[in-house]
Amino acid sequence: xxxxxxxxxxxxxxxxxxxxxxxxxxxDTVLNLPTNSSLSVTLSQKSLRTHTTASCSESFTGPDTLVxxxxxxxxxxSKRTQACLKVxxxxxxxxxxxxxxxxxxxxxxxxxxxxxxxxxxxxLASSAAGFAALVRAIADLYELPQSPKELSLIARQGxxxxxxxxMGGYVAWRAGTKEDGSDSLAEEVASVSHWxxxxxxxxxxxxxxxxxxxxxxxxxxVETSTLAPARFKEIVPKRMQEIEKxxxxxxxxxxxRITMQDSNSFHAICLDSWPPIHYLNDVSRxxxxxxxxxxxxxxxxxxxxxxxxxxxxxxxxLQEHAHQVAGVFRNxxxxxxxxxxxxxxxxxxxxxxxLEQKTLMTLKAGVSRVICTAVGGGPEKVERHLVxxxxxxxxx
Amino acid sequence: xxxxxxxxxxxxxxxxxxxxxxxxxxxDTVLNLPTNSSLSVTLSQKSLRTHTTASCSESFTGPDTLVxxxxxxxxxxSKRTQACLKVxxxxxxxxxxxxxxxxxxxxxxxxxxxxxxxxxxxxLASSAAGFAALVRAIADLYELPQSPKELSLIARQGxxxxxxxxMGGYVAWRAGTKEDGSDSLAEEVASVSHWxxxxxxxxxxxxxxxxxxxxxxxxxxVETSTLAPARFKEIVPKRMQEIEKxxxxxxxxxxxRITMQDSNSFHAICLDSWPPIHYLNDVSRxxxxxxxxxxxxxxxxxxxxxxxxxxxxxxxxLQEHAHQVAGVFRNxxxxxxxxxxxxxxxxxxxxxxxLEQKTLMTLKAGVSRVICTAVGGGPEKVERHLVxxxxxxxxx
Numbered sequence: 001x002x003x004x005x006x007x008x009x010x011x012x013x014x015x016x017x018x019x020x021x022x023x024x025x026x027x028d029t030v031l032n033l034p035t036n037s038s039l040s041v042t043l044s045q046k047s048l049r050t051h052t053t054a055s056c057s058e059s060f061t062g063p064d065t066l067v068x069x070x071x072x073x074x075x076x077x078s079k080r081t082q083a084c085l086k087v088x089x090x091x092x093x094x095x096x097x098x099x100x101x102x103x104x105x106x107x108x109x110x111x112x113x114x115x116x117x118x119x120x121x122x123x124l125a126s127s128a129a130g131f132a133a134l135v136r137a138i139a140d141l142y143e144l145p146q147s148p149k150e151l152s153l154i155a156r157q158g159x160x161x162x163x164x165x166x167m168g169g170y171v172a173w174r175a176g177t178k179e180d181g182s183d184s185l186a187e188e189v190a191s192v193s194h195w196x197x198x199x200x201x202x203x204x205x206x207x208x209x210x211x212x213x214x215x216x217x218x219x220x221x222v223e224t225s226t227l228a229p230a231r232f233k234e235i236v237p238k239r240m241q242e243i244e245k246x247x248x249x250x251x252x253x254x255x256x257r258i259t260m261q262d263s264n265s266f267h268a269i270c271l272d273s274w275p276p277i278h279y280l281n282d283v284s285r286x287x288x289x290x291x292x293x294x295x296x297x298x299x300x301x302x303x304x305x306x307x308x309x310x311x312x313x314x315x316x317x318l319q320e321h322a323h324q325v326a327g328v329f330r331n332x333x334x335x336x337x338x339x340x341x342x343x344x345x346x347x348x349x350x351x352x353x354x355l356e357q358k359t360l361m362t363l364k365a366g367v368s369r370v371i372c373t374a375v376g377g378g379p380e381k382v383e384r385h386l387v388x389x390x391x392x393x394x395x396x
Numbered sequence: 397x398x399x400x401x402x403x404x405x406x407x408x409x410x411x412x413x414x415x416x417x418x419x420x421x422x423x424d425t426v427l428n429l430p431t432n433s434s435l436s437v438t439l440s441q442k443s444l445r446t447h448t449t450a451s452c453s454e455s456f457t458g459p460d461t462l463v464x465x466x467x468x469x470x471x472x473x474s475k476r477t478q479a480c481l482k483v484x485x486x487x488x489x490x491x492x493x494x495x496x497x498x499x500x501x502x503x504x505x506x507x508x509x510x511x512x513x514x515x516x517x518x519x520l521a522s523s524a525a526g527f528a529a530l531v532r533a534i535a536d537l538y539e540l541p542q543s544p545k546e547l548s549l550i551a552r553q554g555x556x557x558x559x560x561x562x563m564g565g566y567v568a569w570r571a572g573t574k575e576d577g578s579d580s581l582a583e584e585v586a587s588v589s590h591w592x593x594x595x596x597x598x599x600x601x602x603x604x605x606x607x608x609x610x611x612x613x614x615x616x617x618v619e620t621s622t623l624a625p626a627r628f629k630e631i632v633p634k635r636m637q638e639i640e641k642x643x644x645x646x647x648x649x650x651x652x653r654i655t656m657q658d659s660n661s662f663h664a665i666c667l668d669s670w671p672p673i674h675y676l677n678d679v680s681r682x683x684x685x686x687x688x689x690x691x692x693x694x695x696x697x698x699x700x701x702x703x704x705x706x707x708x709x710x711x712x713x714l715q716e717h718a719h720q721v722a723g724v725f726r727n728x729x730x731x732x733x734x735x736x737x738x739x740x741x742x743x744x745x746x747x748x749x750x751l752e753q754k755t756l757m758t759l760k761a762g763v764s765r766v767i768c769t770a771v772g773g774g775p776e777k778v779e780r781h782l783v784x785x786x787x788x789x790x791x792x
Contacts, residue, residue, distance in 0.1 A: 285677075
């Protein structure tokens with residue numbers, strides 16, 4: 001039996017995802033409907049995850065709150081967060097209307113508490129994991145029957161790429177064509193177990209200043225790039241088909257080529273925007289150069305770079321090539337933090353002679369940490385709550 | 397009367413040109429037929445020029461020779477040079493056939509001597525000025541009646557962009573559509589006197605290594621860039637019309653915007669090539685940033701950057717804005733060589749507060765010299781010969 005003081009809680013962790021076919025451009029900025037489909041690899045939550053507890057109680061008063069990494073966020077003026085909460089509440093309301101014995105959680109104040117296990121300073125897009133965890137935690141709190149695919153429609157309204165963090169493995173976000181966005185959702189293309197050997201090495205680059213925020217940047221591209229329409233209409237749809245086939249066949253070489261080409265295509269339309277948008281710097285280009293050199297040395301594509309809206313490099317490779325790929329970077333960057341942990345500790349430094357002095361120096365000077373990770377699963381329900389039984393945020 | 401020892405000589409100077417609508421991609425690699433039209437500003441020969449003497453004599457023996465900056469070039473194995481010589485000789489032959497009193501210059505060995513007044517180390521594309529001077533000097537030696545436009549068809553076969561250096565002012569290279577290239581030629585869009593106030597400040601960037609050579613690079617783009625077709629077919633033709641109108645109306649703002657957009661579009665298709673091609677580095681981006689800042693401060697576009705196949709920035713501006721544009725760079729780079737001369741010496745340093753420290757430091761560290769120049773005229777016949785009356789190269 002629950003009294004009016006009972007605090008209902010549900011907690012989840014959600015992963016980060018890094019796209020190999022990039023999302024850049026909205027056809028509807030309110031609903032976060034993209035100009036093209038995209039595809040990502042969900043990364044292991046051992047390395048990168050958001051942990052979120054959703055709680056509510058009849059006794060909670062005042063507006064909904066969110067505490068993120070110990071800081072109170074202003075969610076009242078966040079249209080994106082409000083959009084997610086509104087849809088989730090209406091789904092709960094529908095359950096409550098059908099079964100009047102259910103507690104009226106939809107009417108109560110929500111207290112949300114969230115933490116990331118990675119430094120925000122790392123410049124890693126945490127909004128995807130954040131909105132996925134928020135939606136998943138509230139859906140669990142409300143005991144909603146919706147599938148991850150259905151929930152992805154909601155998370156998408158919080159942050160476009162968040163829809164891809166509701167599933168593990170290899171995830172496609174279908175752009176859809178409907179005006180109301182009801183067909184713009186994420187779906188798993190392949191599970192972790194289909195291709196579990198995928199690894200990702202992230203080179204965190206100390207940027208001097210934050211670049212153009214992605215929401216503003218992608219609108220600039222949509223409105224001004226004369227090269228972008230070809231990417232949206234023809235190039236990405238073709239690549240989506242090709243890379244899904246490559247994933248199905250575990251064809252790393254095709255996966256790698258398309259991943260690199262699509263990253264370059266994305267940064268090309270950024271440069272073609274007016275005013276132009278730059279995310280890659282000389283450190284990023286040194287990382288590209290090191291990847292190209294490792295591939296040349298191997299005589300085939302054994303690694304692939306990709307860059308989001310910032311200078312950090314994400315390098316995909318298979319476990320069997322850990323020494324040939326990650327080992328090269330470990331040899332160049334032996335003392336930066338991040339080589340510990342399940343996916344990093346076994347990487348042996350590779351004394352690789354083929355890199356130019358300039359590339360080495362640029363990487364040494366510009367990479368501040370690494371993150372060694374791998375493909376991983378979707379959100380997980382956890383019993384560790386960040387809100388205690390009295391409804392207070394747990395100080396970690 | 398000429399004896400068999402008479403040395404016939406003709407000398408010319410030819411200018412460098414810097415495109416504002418870029419040539420990048422050939423539809424025919426033998427004839428140097430481009431995938432799109434392009435447009436350039438011819439730069440003053442006071443700052444940058446090639447001086448070439450063409451000479452021939454019945455007494456000269458052996459193969460044709462070219463001495464460039466004191467070094468003997470291997471022109472026998474240069475298909476491009478051979479193509480130019482062949483056409484020029486055949487035009488002379490036609491004259492000799494019509495008027496049998498003419499000396500048979502077409503049968504005689506050519507001795508060509510050429511010098512640049514700028515350091516080749518500066519990484520400035522000298523092939524345009526070089527082939528324009530070579531074609532012009534031989535055409536004068538042979539007393540060919542062909543117009544600059546007709547000669548541009550020949551120079552084009554030496555180096556595509558050379559066809560634009562046969563005229564002064566603002567020059568378009570029409571891509572043409574014919575398979576034999578007979579309509580792929582240069583024409584003056586506007587003379588120097590139509591818009592004489594155009595200035596160009598070149599920031600010579602010390603690159604660590606030479607990038608991909610443009611001939612190879614443009615073929616890679618044509619063969620692999622999925623964004624390039626839109627540029628070739630739609631984007632450039634539209635921009636050509638717009639910028640020609642802007643030049644006609646002396647509308648600097650439109651000229652500047654299109655110039656910057658087209659440079660960015662060219663580098664975007666380079667990045668979209670496979671493997672990707674990078675010419676811009678952090679110094680180039682600092683120059684772009686300084687140009688953007690000067691424009692923002694002015695509240696309108698008073699300067700425009702453009703980059704060829706390398707990191708050097710060329711910044712166009714009007715004389716009336718010399719202090720607001722070039723003055724900023726003179727203040728940042730007071731001690732690099734190049735501020736002397738007609739177009740540089742009057743530029744007063746501008747203590748401009750709006751630039752970020754990072755941009756300043758990057759420019760200070762990365763720019764090794766400047767060249768202050770302006771729009772200028774086409775090739776000029778000169779009496780100073782680089783071959784003496786006995787047929788020997790003059791040591792300068």
